[in-house]
Amino acid sequence: MEKIVNLAKRRGFTFQSSEIYGGLNSCWDYGPLGVELKRNVKNAWWRDMVQGRDDIVGIDCSILMHPRVWEASGHLAGFTDPLIDCRVCKGRFRADHIADAQCPLKPSKAPGQHDKCDLTEARNFNLMFKTFMGPVEESASVVYLRPETAQGIFVNFKNVLTTARTKIPFGIAQTGKSFRNEITPGNFLFRTREFEQMEMEFFVKPGDDDRWFDYWVNARLEWYVGLGIRRDKLRLRPHAADELAHYAKGCSDVEYEFPIGWSELEGIANRTDFDLKAHSEHSGKDLSFFDEETRERFVPYVIEPAAGADRATLAFLVDAYDEDVVDGEARTVLRLHPQLAPIKAAVFPLLRKEGQPEKAEKIYSALRPHFAVDYDQAGAIGRRYRRQDEIGTPFGITVDHQTMTDDTVTLRERDSMQQTRLPIDRLIGELAQRLATPWSR
Amino acid sequence: MEKIVNLAKRRGFTFQSSEIYGGLNSCWDYGPLGVELKRNVKNAWWRDMVQGRDDIVGIDCSILMHPRVWEASGHLAGFTDPLIDCRVCKGRFRADHIADAQCPLKPSKAPGQHDKCDLTEARNFNLMFKTFMGPVEESASVVYLRPETAQGIFVNFKNVLTTARTKIPFGIAQTGKSFRNEITPGNFLFRTREFEQMEMEFFVKPGDDDRWFDYWVNARLEWYVGLGIRRDKLRLRPHAADELAHYAKGCSDVEYEFPIGWSELEGIANRTDFDLKAHSEHSGKDLSFFDEETRERFVPYVIEPAAGADRATLAFLVDAYDEDVVDGEARTVLRLHPQLAPIKAAVFPLLRKEGQPEKAEKIYSALRPHFAVDYDQAGAIGRRYRRQDEIGTPFGITVDHQTMTDDTVTLRERDSMQQTRLPIDRLIGELAQRLATPWSR
Numbered sequence: 001m002e003k004i005v006n007l008a009k010r011r012g013f014t015f016q017s018s019e020i021y022g023g024l025n026s027c028w029d030y031g032p033l034g035v036e037l038k039r040n041v042k043n044a045w046w047r048d049m050v051q052g053r054d055d056i057v058g059i060d061c062s063i064l065m066h067p068r069v070w071e072a073s074g075h076l077a078g079f080t081d082p083l084i085d086c087r088v089c090k091g092r093f094r095a096d097h098i099a100d101a102q103c104p105l106k107p108s109k110a111p112g113q114h115d116k117c118d119l120t121e122a123r124n125f126n127l128m129f130k131t132f133m134g135p136v137e138e139s140a141s142v143v144y145l146r147p148e149t150a151q152g153i154f155v156n157f158k159n160v161l162t163t164a165r166t167k168i169p170f171g172i173a174q175t176g177k178s179f180r181n182e183i184t185p186g187n188f189l190f191r192t193r194e195f196e197q198m199e200m201e202f203f204v205k206p207g208d209d210d211r212w213f214d215y216w217v218n219a220r221l222e223w224y225v226g227l228g229i230r231r232d233k234l235r236l237r238p239h240a241a242d243e244l245a246h247y248a249k250g251c252s253d254v255e256y257e258f259p260i261g262w263s264e265l266e267g268i269a270n271r272t273d274f275d276l277k278a279h280s281e282h283s284g285k286d287l288s289f290f291d292e293e294t295r296e297r298f299v300p301y302v303i304e305p306a307a308g309a310d311r312a313t314l315a316f317l318v319d320a321y322d323e324d325v326v327d328g329e330a331r332t333v334l335r336l337h338p339q340l341a342p343i344k345a346a347v348f349p350l351l352r353k354e355g356q357p358e359k360a361e362k363i364y365s366a367l368r369p370h371f372a373v374d375y376d377q378a379g380a381i382g383r384r385y386r387r388q389d390e391i392g393t394p395f396g397i398t399v400d401h402q403t404m405t406d407d408t409v410t411l412r413e414r415d416s417m418q419q420t421r422l423p424i425d426r427l428i429g430e431l432a433q434r435l436a437t438p439w440s441r
Numbered sequence: 442m443e444k445i446v447n448l449a450k451r452r453g454f455t456f457q458s459s460e461i462y463g464g465l466n467s468c469w470d471y472g473p474l475g476v477e478l479k480r481n482v483k484n485a486w487w488r489d490m491v492q493g494r495d496d497i498v499g500i501d502c503s504i505l506m507h508p509r510v511w512e513a514s515g516h517l518a519g520f521t522d523p524l525i526d527c528r529v530c531k532g533r534f535r536a537d538h539i540a541d542a543q544c545p546l547k548p549s550k551a552p553g554q555h556d557k558c559d560l561t562e563a564r565n566f567n568l569m570f571k572t573f574m575g576p577v578e579e580s581a582s583v584v585y586l587r588p589e590t591a592q593g594i595f596v597n598f599k600n601v602l603t604t605a606r607t608k609i610p611f612g613i614a615q616t617g618k619s620f621r622n623e624i625t626p627g628n629f630l631f632r633t634r635e636f637e638q639m640e641m642e643f644f645v646k647p648g649d650d651d652r653w654f655d656y657w658v659n660a661r662l663e664w665y666v667g668l669g670i671r672r673d674k675l676r677l678r679p680h681a682a683d684e685l686a687h688y689a690k691g692c693s694d695v696e697y698e699f700p701i702g703w704s705e706l707e708g709i710a711n712r713t714d715f716d717l718k719a720h721s722e723h724s725g726k727d728l729s730f731f732d733e734e735t736r737e738r739f740v741p742y743v744i745e746p747a748a749g750a751d752r753a754t755l756a757f758l759v760d761a762y763d764e765d766v767v768d769g770e771a772r773t774v775l776r777l778h779p780q781l782a783p784i785k786a787a788v789f790p791l792l793r794k795e796g797q798p799e800k801a802e803k804i805y806s807a808l809r810p811h812f813a814v815d816y817d818q819a820g821a822i823g824r825r826y827r828r829q830d831e832i833g834t835p836f837g838i839t840v841d842h843q844t845m846t847d848d849t850v851t852l853r854e855r856d857s858m859q860q861t862r863l864p865i866d867r868l869i870g871e872l873a874q875r876l877a878t879p880w881s882r
Contacts, residue, residue: 012604018507032498057473066459163453
């Protein structure tokens with residue numbers, strides 16, 4: 001993981017938030033390459049989950065919501081972690097993790113050794129960030145930063161139903177920031193207090209829910225494979241009955257083998273009719289669906305694939321990271337799916353003479369309206385290839401002596417390092433075709 | 442404005458946040474059409490400000506930042522509004538707006554009549570939303586929701602400079618949510634407490650700043666014209682010396698003539714070296730730039746075009762809204778730029794027989810991978826055209842009796858309502874070409 005964090009920092013994928021002030025614990029900023037990578041991840045999700053489907057529409061809700069939303073959803077009462085303090089070492093531990101926690105006063109001791117500690121009883125801390133709307137801090141004006149995007153979808157269920165002329169089964173999808181005041185955030189982008197979700201709530205007829213649950217569990221795992229994650233690094237982990245949230249009938253995690261071990265990448269849950277019924281009761285608004293064809297009225301069940309944009313970005317980075325040896329030299333390469341790569345192609349003049357830089361810049365300008373491209377003329381050509389390999393650029397285009405005589409260039413492929421010679425005027429078509437070709441490692 | 446709000450609600454552009462709980466004051470959710478419209482606005486900005494340029498890179502910073510950022514930027518001390526309370530009517534007014542404010546107890550009286558009121562002295566209220574990071578509410582853990590995205594750019598200036606190998610002049614761009622605890626939000630999407638910014642900080646050599654300021658003022662006005670806003674509804678308003686923020690050398694607003702009058706759509710400011718110097722002093726980190734060519738070291742000046750994604754979306758909606766009469770019937774039409782339209786084309790079978798629906802669905806499926814398209818077979822063809830006109834769909838494709846014999850369809854243009862007959866297999870090319878054609882009203 002350290003290698004990934006270093007590369008991410010060195011090449012401008014991620015920086016620690018407010019770094020010049022010593023950083024803000026577990027908050028990260030995306031740099032010039034990171035913002036494009038994350039955009040590509042989110043756009044791929046939106047394309048596959050919304051724009052490419054007839055049965056799912058999008059929505060974008062505000063982060064600040066009416067506090068009664070969290071009363072109805074159960075977050076106000078139940079979205080808590082049990083916390084234990086030590087009066088001696090001032091350590092603060094999650095009660096359910098204390099057996100693995102290190103005493104700050106005894107860092108040399110094995111985790112779980114708290115014999116010198118004076119521990120408090122466990123107290124429940126709500127994980128929602130609280131703030132105050134309006135200029136005065138009265139309890140009436142307390143609002144919360146949403147801890148999940150899902151509830152914005154549930155409270156808009158009827159609005160979407162009436163305006164988008166949708167029929168069960170259908171889904172509502174949303175990407176956006178959520179906030180959880182985690183006691184123990186960490187592991188780089190894996191668990192952060194501010195994070196971006198990609199959630200979809202799929203509304204089905206009760207009785208059809210098991211079938212749709214299976215469908216989405218499978219579809220979501222395949223989504224990662226389709227974007228280049230190695231299949232043997234992914235697995236499904238169905239939750240045992242005693243792990244399930246009280247409202248869930250079933251849940252399965254898509255897990256990825258991160259450097260920290262197998263960990264949740266995405267959860268697919270059968271939330272039943274819990275949320276719609278809860279909001280219906282609390283708001284007094286009817287959130288049932290009337291099926292015109294069968295003349296039946298019912299409260300739909302909900303299948304929810306909930307992914308994290310930051311966690312997915314991390315998985316794509318980790319899975320892409322590779323080191324190999326080229327001509328006796330160590331090479332770091334990000335084997336990113338071409339669709340996710342921040343830069344699709346880099347244009348190089350082999351030499352800084354003979355008009356090669358001018359020619360290369362002309363090619364660069366011609367490609368720019370079509371693809372995210374880079375131009376680099378600094379240093380030996382081998383070093384320039386390495387710089388692009390390291391950030392996952394799938395194609396390198398080199399202008400050389402021959403280019404100046406016959407208007408052909410070499411097209412180098414990042415992974416195989418194979419070079420093809422082709423005319424400049426075929427470059428756009430060739431790149432477009434290669435970028436559209438299904439790809440896997 | 443009311444017509445726009447109604448249309449937006451009826452067709453699923455926007456809903457009031459948490460509506461089933463009575464709504465949350467001035468917070469809005471984007472529905473299925475609104476989310477696509479706003480995405481198109483943001484993507485156009487990103488394309489024109491980042492991806493289409495050599496001299497600007499993107500970034501994406503966290504909303505929660507280290508509190509010292511706001512100490513250095515001056516927000517903690519100075520980002521306030523003066524507030525006056527009335528002990529009788531319990532009204533709360535911005536001191537600088539009290540002359541226009543209505544007394545809640547005397548709604549029939551003219552604004553500014555507070556003779557029965559018992560007003561407090563003006564007190565300063567900070568407009569930043571405050572929250573607490575970590576499980577316990579101690580002053581040490583107070584953090585703020587960012588009131589602007591700009592500061593995330595300034596504190597990352599050095600990080601971007603070193604990793605992206607950029608040279609002055611260059612810019613860093615960011616889109617994302619900001620939060621301001623406005624005392625008097627309102628006017629639909631125009632002033633909301635949670636809003637999305639599109640900000641770019643352009644770093645230049647002191648002395649070059651006036652030239653770049655003029656460049657960006659002009660470029661930003663033209664951006665709206667290029668996306669279809671009528672030129673006579675836009676104007677520039679340079680700030681008078683006494684309006685300028687204390688750090689600004691110059692500022693000019695791009696104003697749009699909203700139904701509420703001429704109002705700020707975007708501000709372009711010359712922020713000088715204020716921010717970089719402030720962060721340099723507060724953090725102890727050197728934020729100057731060394732010019733390799735001239736061997737000079739300096740703290741760059743900053744030109745900032747700061748736009749609002751929600752406000753821009755509102756302007757595009759307002760400007761597009763039109764009513765005309767077609768065949769003696771009133772028609773509502775959104776004359777949105779085709780690039781911004783949530784749906785690019787709708788496919789209709791003229792009749793629900795003769796295999797026309799099947800043919801139309803086949804065309805719909807063929808277009809879907811290339812464009813955002815809709816399919817509609819419900820009701821009279823005239824009504825279906827109206828439904829699409831009202832949401833700004835620029836093209837309608839109709840399958841009719843003739844289609845079944847010669848595989849041609851009619852392509853109808855939203856604004857001129859002109860219909861062209863063309864072969865089905867030329868549809869993709871024709872739509873692509875028309876969507877790429879420069880467009881204005």
